[in-house]
Amino acid sequence: xxxxxxYQVHNNIAWITMNRPDKLNAFIxxxxxxxxxxxxxxxxxxxxxxxxxxxxxxxxxxxxxLSEVNEDTNLGDIIRSNYxxxxxxxxxxxxxxxxxxxxxxxxxxMSLALACxxxxxxxxxxxxxxxxxxxxIPDAGNLYYLPRLVGHAKALELAILGEKITAAEAKExxxxxxxxxEASLETEVTQFAERLASMPTKAIQLIKRNLKESWxxxxxxxxxxEAQGQRIAGLTADYKEGVEAFLQKRxxxxxxx
Amino acid sequence: xxxxxxxxxxxxxxxxxxxxxxxxxxxALNRGMVTEVITAMEMFDRSDDVKVMMLSGKGRAFAAGAxxxxxxxxxxxxxxxxNPFADWDRIAKVKKPVICAVHGFAxxxxFELALACxxxxxxxxxxxxxxxxNIGVMPGAGGTQRLTKLLGKPQALEWLWxxxxxxxxxxxxxxxxxxxxxxxxxxxxxxxxxxxxVKQPPLSLRLIKEAVDKAVDHPLDxxxxxxxxxxxxxxxxxxxxxxxxxxxxxxxxxFKGK
Numbered sequence: 001x002x003x004x005x006x007y008q009v010h011n012n013i014a015w016i017t018m019n020r021p022d023k024l025n026a027f028i029x030x031x032x033x034x035x036x037x038x039x040x041x042x043x044x045x046x047x048x049x050x051x052x053x054x055x056x057x058x059x060x061x062x063x064x065x066l067s068e069v070n071e072d073t074n075l076g077d078i079i080r081s082n083y084x085x086x087x088x089x090x091x092x093x094x095x096x097x098x099x100x101x102x103x104x105x106x107x108x109x110m111s112l113a114l115a116c117x118x119x120x121x122x123x124x125x126x127x128x129x130x131x132x133x134x135x136x137i138p139d140a141g142n143l144y145y146l147p148r149l150v151g152h153a154k155a156l157e158l159a160i161l162g163e164k165i166t167a168a169e170a171k172e173x174x175x176x177x178x179x180x181x182e183a184s185l186e187t188e189v190t191q192f193a194e195r196l197a198s199m200p201t202k203a204i205q206l207i208k209r210n211l212k213e214s215w216x217x218x219x220x221x222x223x224x225x226e227a228q229g230q231r232i233a234g235l236t237a238d239y240k241e242g243v244e245a246f247l248q249k250r251x252x253x254x255x256x257x
Numbered sequence: 258x259x260x261x262x263x264x265x266x267x268x269x270x271x272x273x274x275x276x277x278x279x280x281x282x283x284x285a286l287n288r289g290m291v292t293e294v295i296t297a298m299e300m301f302d303r304s305d306d307v308k309v310m311m312l313s314g315k316g317r318a319f320a321a322g323a324x325x326x327x328x329x330x331x332x333x334x335x336x337x338x339x340n341p342f343a344d345w346d347r348i349a350k351v352k353k354p355v356i357c358a359v360h361g362f363a364x365x366x367x368f369e370l371a372l373a374c375x376x377x378x379x380x381x382x383x384x385x386x387x388x389x390x391n392i393g394v395m396p397g398a399g400g401t402q403r404l405t406k407l408l409g410k411p412q413a414l415e416w417l418w419x420x421x422x423x424x425x426x427x428x429x430x431x432x433x434x435x436x437x438x439x440x441x442x443x444x445x446x447x448x449x450x451x452x453x454x455v456k457q458p459p460l461s462l463r464l465i466k467e468a469v470d471k472a473v474d475h476p477l478d479x480x481x482x483x484x485x486x487x488x489x490x491x492x493x494x495x496x497x498x499x500x501x502x503x504x505x506x507x508x509x510x511x512f513k514g515k
Contacts, residue, residue, distance in 0.1 A: 228439040228446070
């Protein structure tokens, strides 16, 4: 059913692999829509407890496919119809999303990585704020997430200078969670995703939700949000299991409910 | 207790619950359902066992709109003769507090039904809207009137002309929604608020509602006169004596609703 991506579920993990390797997985409108649909589907599937987004071949994603735009294209409309809905779907996703950076993440490809919850990079991977080099601004939520990850000053520097960011630099700036050898990326990502998939899924959802809200709420309003979050977490089977396991001095087995 | 087809009702500790119960069609409002909702409200309004009412929808949404199949073939004369919106006018006459809990969607007639209640509590993931314009009609059960009273003309026109969906957050910012909750806790939080009202003196709640409704639709002076009369009237109640005595005696009042 998908043509520009692969979608598979293994061991409670939904793998979304952008699959236009001969174009370095550049975005065309269809791929925006398919990533969006896949994230929605994974979020709705009860068995899925973690998502991984990665790219087939040499690149993670090289950004917008320029063969799809010409001088008559209204770039604002591309954001409204293609990128905006995809980024909003990712933001709506309750489950943890890992970006597995197998190669370059340029332009909107970098933005996609920033919109995920975790980034695990191959040591060969890199990120580039390519937009400035063609006279454009970082899009697909890029400038929204970037300062939240690296702070305002660094975000400004990266976005305006547009220099290639190596995996090691990305780690240093706080852009990625972990850098791993190229050969072991898949193993490392699988292990990391499996770990997330065996954690209390509802609590992860509530943490994501509250962290997001913390940027827009006053303390009083946030604390009410927190009270509701803890009330919800306290109703889960995983909370019960966690406390029981603690008292019985054993490892908890969380079921994500 | 219900002999109803399209809704379910229950009463627990003086809070009555009315739940729209056509989840397969996202609680699309047909005329029978609206009649049952107002019938239940009027029944609870007269019941000594009920102090506060909650209205909610079963399934994925509060109510996704009116039942289009039911009206698609109607002509203006059918509407005039059936007078299907007359039931809606009766909702505004209910005297006890009615709190609406909205999750998923409240669209078209669903939004109008929510607006006809005294307050809306919403899941922060809910969305509201008047999509009638997209099928060549417009709201017919109070949408243009109640939304405009809350938002003012330019904002109301934008939503009514475009048919766009309003997020719960946006509705909260406009004052359409009184309280936002996590979706998981919508019914719990709504009920908690209803329980709080159960402890308040019912006659005060009732006469306050009447005065506030007056403020929405009448000139200030008329509202002031009614407010004054209602204020005087409460001095005929036992609860006024109990409330003031408790205050003076520094204890909690025990209201009887008399």
